[in-house]
Amino acid sequence: MRKIFPVLTVVAAIFAFWYAAVPFMNVKETLTGLERAGAVVVPDNPIERRDASSFGLVLNNSFAIPATYAQERPRLPAPHQVAQDLWKTTVMKKVTSKRSLVYHGWITLSATLLGFAIGTGAGIILAVGIVHSRAMDMSVMPWAIASQTIPILAIAPMIIVVLNSIGIQGLVPKAIISAYLSFFPVVVGMVKGLRAPDAMQMDLLKTYNASDNQGFWKLRLPASMPYLFASLKIGVAAALVGAIVAELPAGGARGLGGRMLTGSYYGQMVQIWSALVFAAVLAASLVLLIGLAQRRALKRMGLT
Amino acid sequence: MVPNANSSVISAKALDLTFQTADAPVHALKDVSLDIAQGDFVSFIGPSGCGKTTFLRCIAGLETPTGGTLTVNGMTADEARRARAYGYVFQAAGLYPWRTIAGNIKLPLEIMGYSKADQNDRVARVLDLVELSDFGAKFPWQLSGGMQQRASIARALAFDADILLMDEPFGALDEIVRDHLNEQLLALWTRTNKTIAFVTHSIPEAVYLSTKIVVMSPRPGRITDVIDSPLPKERPLDIRDTPEFIEIAHRVREGLRAGHEDD
Amino acid sequence: MVPNANSSVISAKALDLTFQTADAPVHALKDVSLDIAQGDFVSFIGPSGCGKTTFLRCIAGLETPTGGTLTVNGMTADEARRARAYGYVFQAAGLYPWRTIAGNIKLPLEIMGYSKADQNDRVARVLDLVELSDFGAKFPWQLSGGMQQRASIARALAFDADILLMDEPFGALDEIVRDHLNEQLLALWTRTNKTIAFVTHSIPEAVYLSTKIVVMSPRPGRITDVIDSPLPKERPLDIRDTPEFIEIAHRVREGLRAGHEDD
Amino acid sequence: DGHANSVKLQLQWVTQAQFAGYYVAKDKGFYEEEGLDVTVLSGGPDIAPPQVLAGGGADVMLNWMPSALAAREKGLPVVNIAQPFKTSGLMLTCWKDTGIKTPQDFKGKTIGVWFFGNEYPFLSWMSQEGISTDGGPDGVTVLKQGFNVDPLLQRQADCISTMTYNEYGQVLDAGVSEDELVTFKYEDQGVATLEDGIYALEDNLKDPAFKDKMVRFVRASMKGWKYAEANPDEAAEIVLENDESGAQTEAHQKRMMGEIAKLTAGSNGALDEADYQRTVATLLAGGSDPVISKEPVGAWTSEITDAALK
Amino acid sequence: MTLVILAFVIWVAMWALNTRLANGPRANSRPIQLLVPAIFGLTILVVWELLVHGLNVPLVILPAPSHVVATFFNEIPTLWLDFQQTFIKGALSGYVIGCGAAFATAILVDRYDFLKRGLLPVGNFVAALPIVGTAPILVMWFGFDWQSKAAVVVVMVFFPMLVNTVAGLQETTSMQRDLMRTYGAGYWPSLTKLRLPAAMPFIFNGLKISTTLALIGAIVAEFFGSPTMGMGFRISTSVGQLALDMVWAEIVVAALAGSAFYGVVAMTEKTVTFWHPSQRK
Ligand SMILES: Nc1ncnc2c1ncn2[C@@H]1O[C@H](COP(=O)(O)OP(=O)(O)OP(=O)(O)O)[C@@H](O)[C@H]1O
Ligand SMILES: Nc1ncnc2c1ncn2[C@@H]1O[C@H](COP(=O)(O)OP(=O)(O)OP(=O)(O)O)[C@@H](O)[C@H]1O
Ligand SMILES: Cc1ncc(C[n+]2csc(CCO)c2C)c(N)n1
Ligand SMILES: [Mg+2]
Numbered sequence A: 001m002r003k004i005f006p007v008l009t010v011v012a013a014i015f016a017f018w019y020a021a022v023p024f025m026n027v028k029e030t031l032t033g034l035e036r037a038g039a040v041v042v043p044d045n046p047i048e049r050r051d052a053s054s055f056g057l058v059l060n061n062s063f064a065i066p067a068t069y070a071q072e073r074p075r076l077p078a079p080h081q082v083a084q085d086l087w088k089t090t091v092m093k094k095v096t097s098k099r100s101l102v103y104h105g106w107i108t109l110s111a112t113l114l115g116f117a118i119g120t121g122a123g124i125i126l127a128v129g130i131v132h133s134r135a136m137d138m139s140v141m142p143w144a145i146a147s148q149t150i151p152i153l154a155i156a157p158m159i160i161v162v163l164n165s166i167g168i169q170g171l172v173p174k175a176i177i178s179a180y181l182s183f184f185p186v187v188v189g190m191v192k193g194l195r196a197p198d199a200m201q202m203d204l205l206k207t208y209n210a211s212d213n214q215g216f217w218k219l220r221l222p223a224s225m226p227y228l229f230a231s232l233k234i235g236v237a238a239a240l241v242g243a244i245v246a247e248l249p250a251g252g253a254r255g256l257g258g259r260m261l262t263g264s265y266y267g268q269m270v271q272i273w274s275a276l277v278f279a280a281v282l283a284a285s286l287v288l289l290i291g292l293a294q295r296r297a298l299k300r301m302g303l304t
Numbered sequence B, C: 001m002v003p004n005a006n007s008s009v010i011s012a013k014a015l016d017l018t019f020q021t022a023d024a025p026v027h028a029l030k031d032v033s034l035d036i037a038q039g040d041f042v043s044f045i046g047p048s049g050c051g052k053t054t055f056l057r058c059i060a061g062l063e064t065p066t067g068g069t070l071t072v073n074g075m076t077a078d079e080a081r082r083a084r085a086y087g088y089v090f091q092a093a094g095l096y097p098w099r100t101i102a103g104n105i106k107l108p109l110e111i112m113g114y115s116k117a118d119q120n121d122r123v124a125r126v127l128d129l130v131e132l133s134d135f136g137a138k139f140p141w142q143l144s145g146g147m148q149q150r151a152s153i154a155r156a157l158a159f160d161a162d163i164l165l166m167d168e169p170f171g172a173l174d175e176i177v178r179d180h181l182n183e184q185l186l187a188l189w190t191r192t193n194k195t196i197a198f199v200t201h202s203i204p205e206a207v208y209l210s211t212k213i214v215v216m217s218p219r220p221g222r223i224t225d226v227i228d229s230p231l232p233k234e235r236p237l238d239i240r241d242t243p244e245f246i247e248i249a250h251r252v253r254e255g256l257r258a259g260h261e262d263d
Numbered sequence D: 001d002g003h004a005n006s007v008k009l010q011l012q013w014v015t016q017a018q019f020a021g022y023y024v025a026k027d028k029g030f031y032e033e034e035g036l037d038v039t040v041l042s043g044g045p046d047i048a049p050p051q052v053l054a055g056g057g058a059d060v061m062l063n064w065m066p067s068a069l070a071a072r073e074k075g076l077p078v079v080n081i082a083q084p085f086k087t088s089g090l091m092l093t094c095w096k097d098t099g100i101k102t103p104q105d106f107k108g109k110t111i112g113v114w115f116f117g118n119e120y121p122f123l124s125w126m127s128q129e130g131i132s133t134d135g136g137p138d139g140v141t142v143l144k145q146g147f148n149v150d151p152l153l154q155r156q157a158d159c160i161s162t163m164t165y166n167e168y169g170q171v172l173d174a175g176v177s178e179d180e181l182v183t184f185k186y187e188d189q190g191v192a193t194l195e196d197g198i199y200a201l202e203d204n205l206k207d208p209a210f211k212d213k214m215v216r217f218v219r220a221s222m223k224g225w226k227y228a229e230a231n232p233d234e235a236a237e238i239v240l241e242n243d244e245s246g247a248q249t250e251a252h253q254k255r256m257m258g259e260i261a262k263l264t265a266g267s268n269g270a271l272d273e274a275d276y277q278r279t280v281a282t283l284l285a286g287g288s289d290p291v292i293s294k295e296p297v298g299a300w301t302s303e304i305t306d307a308a309l310k
Numbered sequence E: 001m002t003l004v005i006l007a008f009v010i011w012v013a014m015w016a017l018n019t020r021l022a023n024g025p026r027a028n029s030r031p032i033q034l035l036v037p038a039i040f041g042l043t044i045l046v047v048w049e050l051l052v053h054g055l056n057v058p059l060v061i062l063p064a065p066s067h068v069v070a071t072f073f074n075e076i077p078t079l080w081l082d083f084q085q086t087f088i089k090g091a092l093s094g095y096v097i098g099c100g101a102a103f104a105t106a107i108l109v110d111r112y113d114f115l116k117r118g119l120l121p122v123g124n125f126v127a128a129l130p131i132v133g134t135a136p137i138l139v140m141w142f143g144f145d146w147q148s149k150a151a152v153v154v155v156m157v158f159f160p161m162l163v164n165t166v167a168g169l170q171e172t173t174s175m176q177r178d179l180m181r182t183y184g185a186g187y188w189p190s191l192t193k194l195r196l197p198a199a200m201p202f203i204f205n206g207l208k209i210s211t212t213l214a215l216i217g218a219i220v221a222e223f224f225g226s227p228t229m230g231m232g233f234r235i236s237t238s239v240g241q242l243a244l245d246m247v248w249a250e251i252v253v254a255a256l257a258g259s260a261f262y263g264v265v266a267m268t269e270k271t272v273t274f275w276h277p278s279q280r281k
């Protein structure tokens, strides 16, 4: 309760603000629609209204406020409109239906999970290489950082095409783009983690004349676990973003990214909003799940 | 101090060590010669930065001297390290937090390839030795600082090394706990007849424990005094209020102050 | 130990403090009564966790007792804190790394609104007092631990507080440096006639410095002995090898051990 | 072997009735009758079909001729092998109340344009009208239009690009009546360029087996188109079944099919050379930075349609 | 084929060279630390060049680096225009507004524990919103010009900056806070003299993370509507025109600008947090 109450308050405040903002955001289109239907609105000219302030428009046409909450193409959908759409596209549709968000969510999720697995694996391997080889550390690390300044959306289509041309299609290209985003936090975290043992812990092994291999399995790897989990949380959220980005050029407009795209293509703002909310919930659940795994694993390791 | 190859377990001759650092080289050890015989309990005392740790690390083969010779069990220090000739106890317990106390003590045994059964035997034996038998399944953070330090000593005792190198093992503990551990360490030393090299900051601790007290002084790190203790092997804590004890302590303090005044 | 409102700078009566923690409440102070007179140098000694720090924090108004009364300079502890009645020195120097030594000493002066000129005067004066005049422009990490600790004492002296509260200020330093700082602290105390409450783990330190030694014992934290020192105000370091000194030290040790055996 | 009979077709947009002919041909078994195994790959705003073709991800693509000719100049020799769309559906849709009546009234207005190679007909039109496209009171301010009609509805732009069969309908669906709008069809302005042609790589066309495959593909596709023209509602249903996004609605696709049928009506699949010449002329005239700098050679062939229509 | 083999040989040779340099006696000197990554980067370019020619990769899929470099120098005026539009107007203004707002919010959040416990979990949720969904909405709200790009950047950098600053403001040890209490110091002296300076390393961490986010955000937002200039505009339209050399030239600009931006912030960090152990040697 102590934890949930402030969150609920903030959420309530956000909703209140959101509801309050809806009339101002939607008033212009609403008035145009009402005017078409025969209502008298001030001013009665859409161009004047375009240049007028939303605030004045709402004040002068307060009768239109209810209608701002029921627009079909709102600039800002009201929370209940998003909730209704979410309800309609998750609970009311069969999960196998192409109109079900769960169906699209699963498509995105499968690419995310595969990409996350690839990214994490690659990240760990790279980190091990960096920690064990000075040459790799010095050559690769600066470029790994630079690689993150490249806008992924710009090269995603190229990646898809290049993979396509060597016969890789479907889930894998999306997963690779998703992996591209998730590997970086894992590399950074794991390099830090594998280097976490202090000089004394390393010296202890030296007094036992332990091999590098033993040092890795008995010291570096366990010591890196807290870092690994922390970066997995960042990585999984990044993997989801990657999968969604990859869905734009992947064709077929499937998945949550596809929903956002077609929503934007057909001006279905509500559809974008519900896909957004669904994606955020998905991300939060994935992070939560990793958090749970973290708690269990670290507890079993005696680290808490 | 005539070197005697037969009885000397550790023998340093004209040892020199200079660290190359970014700005100026640091002369950490200068012309250090010392012989430690089988069964000795040698304490190193001196102000911070005088090279106590560095000397211990040279013996352990963790640091390579830039001059002089050093033999441990008749080998070079590095060979001795590879032969696992010693157990090393650090200032902080340095137990791995993801292993239980028993698991921590097993660590060197796993690395050295002892059989599973042997590992368990040994863990049980050394846990008993440091009076932690009931705590094998606990994680380090569930124990007090003193208990952790005892576990780390057990870890160094678990395999068959005749030499015990201890770098301020009780530095982080409070005086009462420290007294208690000192008593136990003495008992253990009497029972096992190991050779112990022990670094400390505390004059009473050095005097109470040692058969030989090595006073060092800094810039460059060197030995300024070696005091052979006339105290008997059996030492109750009360011995610290005896005139002999106070006399030796006084001599150590004088030695320290002399070294310090060089600054 | 009859309370005397006129000469008592700090006066605690039947002080009680229980921490509410997640599992069980911790009874940190139980029925603690003590009077400290103007110009006293009082040391608190006792095993870890006996409530030394807690008691000092109560005096400083950083902790609120759950029972009993406490007056500082005739006010409540919290009023005294707001009136800036004392300077507090922590175990670690705790200098802000982004300020120079002079800047660190200026910190309380800035907060208390001293004029710029006054600030500089005072900084110069206390730097001189702790023999750090040449280091005002250095950053903390450029100084040794002992110098940092001296700077933190200077910081507590910079403004006009008659009381100095010190919580193991030399705990992290090596024995030689510590001896030196003890000497300086005594000199400072003689010169300024401040009232000092001083927490320590070290028996020699307590005996060497104090006019009054308060022995505490844990679970629950309480005072088990209060020893008034017969040593003269002038104390060379050598005084520690005198029989009087050893006698008091012995009494403190006995007091400590007695408290410890309750476990 | 199977490879000789498999065709991958890359569309230039998401699944919609704009591509009904191909979905119908597949669904009705017209491809199968020709012994072909056709995969239809849907596109989207981030997919450049020529790139897919170059990468070998598809055998044929649909494309607007400006973009195809640009690819040709960039060294990717694509060839138009059939032109199922006779007429262009591209137009500008403007609010009437902005006072725009003729293209000259664009001056000082803000206009949304699709880029991605489709801006050239617009630029060429504006240069013919003598209107600068760098903003200012005497020029137009050009926006790179996203994928929807909101800029018009929300009056961020005075005019936007629409297709007769899609975006224009979306504007009307938003409650706007046709009286409130003014439209300029590129076709009417004489700057129309050919849309939705079928293109293959020149090198592949040297292979007789591939050529034969294309002949069969075009023949079956045209059969699909003609079927779709005749049965628009059924065609729309077929498109809906093939939509993987689940975003399309029946009403919208049926109307789209109706409009598409008007554009394909005049074509039997063969490219009309006059239309081609007009497209090239428009593009060569295009502003300061023309999409193609010289008359293309070999950019189209009638061989395939000739054989298919025999 | 020979080119491919040559590429392979060069790769192996570079790796051998770098291994020697990295394990050599002067490995910690500044020149070597710059040389090793430079050799690595150069090798990648050479291998890329050789493979593109050796495998006859079509220009419209992957241009050779030499080609990109040529385009880069030929198109400097255009690139400069795009850079101003996207980086100066979009990314930088959004960065300043976003980080500034996050900073102010962090101070507030830090003051009121209730806000902290309420806002941070919600913030983490909002931070997970993918840009692909938010960009079209913000373009619709704020128009086609740089304002909407700045808005996207604000949304992207706000929460990382907020979380870092809040964490930083809590970074003080209880001893440091107690010291302020012994001086009877109020909220503002504690904030300006203790908590803000102590938070600086964290604040800079947030600022550094935000640099790359800002650039990526501004570029990607242009995919969803823009005036006829800007790096994202150029990238998306050039893909349509198969001008891949131009696309890569813009990517080079993005990488250079991003690295430089990061570098400037990192350098500022060095001077501001000179006192932090990670900055000393
Ligand atoms: N790896 C190193 N590189 C450079 N200088 C070093 C290194 N290790 C130690 N030193 C320096 O060598 C000198 C001796 O250090 P050492 O740690 O042996 O002192 P010590 O007597 O153990 O001190 P303490 O009581 O503080 O532990 C010091 O001046 C120290 O700064
Ligand atoms: N804020 C707190 N909350 C709960 N328990 C506390 C708190 N502060 C101290 N304690 C407990 O109160 C008891 C007394 O603590 P205190 O720090 O005063 O001991 P101390 O004598 O200063 O010990 P040390 O010598 O280790 O510094 C201990 O058991 C400690 O765990
Ligand atoms: C980014 C982008 N913009 C425009 C087109 C041109 N185009 C071809 S089909 C079609 C759909 C019409 O409803 C449109 C707009 C494209 N291919 N990609
Ligand atoms: Mg040391």
Ligand SMILES: [Mg+2]
Pocket (backbone or CB within 6 Å): C052, C053, C054
């Ligand atoms: Mg304490």
